Amino acid sequence: MGNYRESGEVLFMKNGMKKTAAVVMAAMLMGTGAVVPAAEDMGIFSQTAIVAEAASVGKVTGLKSKTLSNSEIQLKWSKVKGASGYTVYMRKNGKYNKLGDCKGTSYTVKKLPNATRENFKVRAYKTVKGKKVYGEYSANWNTATNPQTCKGLKVSKVGTDSVKLSWTKIGCTNYRIYQNIKGKWKEIGKTTGTSYTVKKLAPATKYQFKIRACKQDDKKTNNNHYGKYSGVVTATTKKSDKITQADIDAMKAELTAYSREKATYIKEHYTEFWKYGIDYNTLEEYFSMLENKLTPENGSYSDVYTIPFDDKNIDEITKIFKEQIEYEYKQDSNVYYVVYVETCPNGHRINPKPCWAIYFLY
Template identity: 80%
Template sequence: MKNGMKKTAAVIMAAMLMGTGAVVPAAEDMGIFSQTAIVAEAASVGKVTGLKSKTLSNSEIQLSWSKVSGASGYTVYMRKNGKYNKLGDCKGTSYTVKKLPNATRENFKVRAYKIVKGKKVYGEYSSNWNTATNPQACKGLKVSSVGTDSVKLSWTKIGCTNYRIYQNIKGEWKEIGKTTGTSYTVKKLASATKYQFKIRACKQDDKKTSNNHYGKYSGVVTATTKKSDKITQSDIDAMKKELQEYSNSKANFIRENYTEFDGYGTEYNTAEELFEIMQHELTPDNASYNDIYCIDFDEKDIAISTKAFKEDLDYLYNRHRKSYFVIYVEICPNGIDIHRNPCWAIYLLH
């Protein structure tokens, strides 16, 4: 009767334990007292918690978890074809899964076990953990086309979620975009300017999380945007500055060698002095000029226009060496309708 009660108790405990997911050795392998002892031990095997991972490379993932009190070891499982298959056992609380395909998502579970009477008795499975391997390094990055304000990059396709594009900005690499394709056009660049780019592939754990795994960076490519055939305001400002400085250098020579009088016996050496003498009645806008020269912009090469102006300035200064004058330069002002295209007007101011 007692044995029957013990057997019944063992069966009940076994049924309860199986309801928790624990594994109980077959009854025919041992006596009823051994069964009872094993069932009692199995009931105390805790569930693995804290499962997490660290992606080591494009083929290795290291799993880790919290220690289960009293556990003899742990068994690691990976899902394949809808089922969790055993990968291996370990005594500690970490396990490295190797030889995985690059840029692939994998699902894992772990459960603890105790050795009782030479048999493994398992606790419950941990919760599922989803992670991924890194993509491989991107290859074949090249500059496929260059414009005045854009650079198109292209590369070889590899397994990943998307590709991240980086640009060297003032010595620091910054992510500027991403794409799922194998090309990307960087826009809003300055003309005639050198740029550096590189890329790397990204793999996400799953579509609902932001956990990213990156491959190694590609090599760096360099591209120089084409020179713009349009004259911008910055081009005009730079040209005006250069020409005015050139004009000033010429005027310095004349100022050092010649002196001008305003007609009242008052000597002056600069336009500013003259304006002060005239009590602000004379300015470059309302002064009289003895000559006006205009020249067209070369819309394909502003340097040609600059060179032509310098030659013209040389001629004008040489022609007027016997008297002091000031060069005043501006973009075709109102009232000067000599050229329809953008041009510069050079005023010889006395």
């Protein structure tokens, strides 16, 4: 009887030591984040073996992603040595829920809503005696799906130096606006609304625009996901209702050509001008010489007219000046009238407002 007790005590002590070792290993493993199967599911010797295996499952690192479309995201990560497979999780309502298992180091999440921000984690596992033993979770990875293609883009308003665009609202962080500049599309602005006014455009000019939606991963990063471009819209700005420098230059050129046409006496007697020491090869050279040489300081003029900067209807003004040129030639036909324009930003002696001063020199 005494030997039996001794034998039993020894057996009890051996089992106690193994159980103690298993508990210690389990406690150590829990500190690493590994998941250990419950003790009631297996014998104490099996539990000890699984605890040892779990301790060797590495943590997933290098988790990254590629957004494939407005409903699919592909996750990729670094291989964990000795892992049997990987489990992918996505956060929902504050918890990470399992999406699925895979053997390789990539997983495509499908059927996601467009323009949504998602968070993922991955962890590796080993299969030991039919049970999955997990390593630690990877770090969280945040990304988003692409927005839809923008629709309904239209030109809602056109001014002399601006074009207002508008479109249909879709889910996204913001909208990016693009303009075709010298054959290349350039991003010119962004907005969170469904309209945008392009400013500082030239009057009476054709422009092309398109847009696309953007979704950012989160507010702290600049990692953007874009929808496809919208269709292209074309807009032509209105002709300016104010006289510009370009209008004045065009008017001067038109009046100069008109003055040359009316200078009948000059054209008929040009060949006689050599008597007066004027030696030019062509009549065109003679006209150009006078136009480049004469100024209000060194020439004579019949009168001076002014056009305020904020005046309107350059066509009507040009018509009036043509009539004035015709009148001048009737008064004195043997001279050539040169149209001279002087910019007066601080006003002129006959007009205190900022204006252009127009002279008919001879």
